[in-house]
Amino acid sequence: MIRVFESSVVKKEEVSASTFLVEMKGNIDFEPGQFAMISLQDEISVIPKPFSIFYSKNGVFSVLFKVFGGWTARFSKVNIGEKVRVVAPCGTGFLTAMRRYEIPEPKNILFIAGGLGIASLYPVIDFFGKSKSSLIFGGRSSQDIILKDKISEKVKTLYITTQDGSEGKKGTVIDALFEISPYDFDVVLSCGPYGMLKALWEFWTKNKINTPLLFAMEERMGCGLGLCFSCAIKTKDGPKLCCTYGPVFSHSELIF
Secondary structure, three states: OOEEEEEEEEEEEEEEOOEEEEEEEOOOOOOOOOEEEEEEOOOOOOOOEEEEEEEEEOOEEEEEEEOOOHHHHHHOOOOOOOEEEEEEEEOEOHHHHHHHOOOOOOOOEEEEEEHHHHHHHHHHHHHHOHHHEEEEEEEOOHHHOOOHHHHHOOOOEEEEEEOOOOOOEEOOHHHHOOOOOHHHOOEEEEEOOHHHHHHHHHHHHHHOOOOOEEEEOOOOOOOOOOOOOOOEEOEOOOOEEOOOOOEEEEHHHEOO
16 A cells, blocks of 8 residues: 655665665565655655665665766755655556566566666565576676675576676676576566666567566656656557556567
């Protein structure tokens, strides 16, 4: 059930260059892949922003984000104790989406993360556990391979690619798929930049891969509740809202 509540910042950590993990008071009963709409208490006129819920435990929940513009720059400077407004949990998570697409309980899962896309995938990796989880983690440089040590403890296989070769193998997540076959997995779950998701969609389509591929999509949102219709995603069945039907979609229904 979606709740609207007031919270406050209890911890802030810069985990990589301009990338922050912020913990706030409160437990959120969420499904991996769902998100929270967050705004600052002293900025009433500002539209809340969507953040994947990274974890919720021991009376706190967290979000992981990178500074991309003015508001995230402001959020990165929050003080301990600063008040925030939260609407959560929003959207359709990975587990509900897998049931929607009639994907059986998986025994072997491949996760593909591009940079900050790990924020959406981390809770579902944690849910399924190390024995079922393998991860391709890609980025432009080593700075995009966020929380590597924490992530490596959660997966049985971690394959890193960077475009500049500063960490792992030089190349992209697509290059990794020539060494880690998607056919060896029951399902592939992915989140990352639009260009990466489009490249995966093209790779699956061109090679006629039948392993189910689900994307956690990103789109600009105004409410997170399906009221403003600002986050429509193009699908074969017409536009669908990223904040309610999504953010998890099957690649087979999307139009890029």
